[in-house]
Amino acid sequence: FKCGVVIVAAGRGERAGQSAEGPKQYRTIGDRPVIAHTLDTFATWPGAGPIVVVIHPDDEALFDAACKRSVASDVIIVHGGATRQISVLAGLEALADIGARRVMIHDAVRPFADHALLSRCAAALSEDVRAVLPAVAVADTLKRAGKDGMVTETVPRDGLYGAQTPQTFDLQAILAAHREAARSGRTDFTDDASIAEWTGLKVVLVEGAVDNVKLTLKRDIAMADEKLNRIAL
Numbered sequence: 001f002k003c004g005v006v007i008v009a010a011g012r013g014e015r016a017g018q019s020a021e022g023p024k025q026y027r028t029i030g031d032r033p034v035i036a037h038t039l040d041t042f043a044t045w046p047g048a049g050p051i052v053v054v055i056h057p058d059d060e061a062l063f064d065a066a067c068k069r070s071v072a073s074d075v076i077i078v079h080g081g082a083t084r085q086i087s088v089l090a091g092l093e094a095l096a097d098i099g100a101r102r103v104m105i106h107d108a109v110r111p112f113a114d115h116a117l118l119s120r121c122a123a124a125l126s127e128d129v130r131a132v133l134p135a136v137a138v139a140d141t142l143k144r145a146g147k148d149g150m151v152t153e154t155v156p157r158d159g160l161y162g163a164q165t166p167q168t169f170d171l172q173a174i175l176a177a178h179r180e181a182a183r184s185g186r187t188d189f190t191d192d193a194s195i196a197e198w199t200g201l202k203v204v205l206v207e208g209a210v211d212n213v214k215l216t217l218k219r220d221i222a223m224a225d226e227k228l229n230r231i232a233l
């Protein structure tokens, strides 16, 4: 079964600082922009159905330039909104319009997702399991601290995971959950599994990938660039 794909790329990337290349998803790592790596990973994966990319209305030209050498053909472009949650909903509506049944929702700023990860996520979906979350067990010891920087507690890390994308869903189930969240006035969910949980949908974990990091800060972009240049040597 093919999975439709929503890649969200409408963020402003403020935590990564300003750059002449635009928001972080348009910064070059290795030989091409972050978003071109991400798009090509999905476009070359045999399980991918239609691909929707959600961009900021100001970024049309940036996106065209970034992806002109991409192997992806007939990508559907839609405009995002003020929060990730609003951007995802726009992408889901576009996929539903063309009749997709399953969806993978992925952050454009995770360019190192690999095909084995995508296949694990898709394979976990079934009649009973309508929401799949790739995640990695937390490695660090976790502390809770007050605003004053004083540690108040060590949080046992047993059973704690870092959530990744692509989160994979039955399209109608996650679309209904997203619409309900929007109707309720909440626009601040930071991932889609939490919206699924909020509406009572059962979410199943699959093993994420340690390399599948989210490029958030300026330093993350520099490290990703170095890594790809090292591989190319």
Ligand code: C5P
Residues within 6 Å of the ligand: 008, 009, 010, 011, 012, 025, 054, 080, 081, 082, 083, 084, 085, 087, 088, 106, 107, 108, 109, 110, 214, 216
């Ligand atoms: O801000 P954060 O790092 O959580 O963003 C994760 C992904 O969501 C990024 O790929 C970003 O472009 C996207 N996003 C979006 N619309 C927003 C905010 C974030 O598509 N309003």
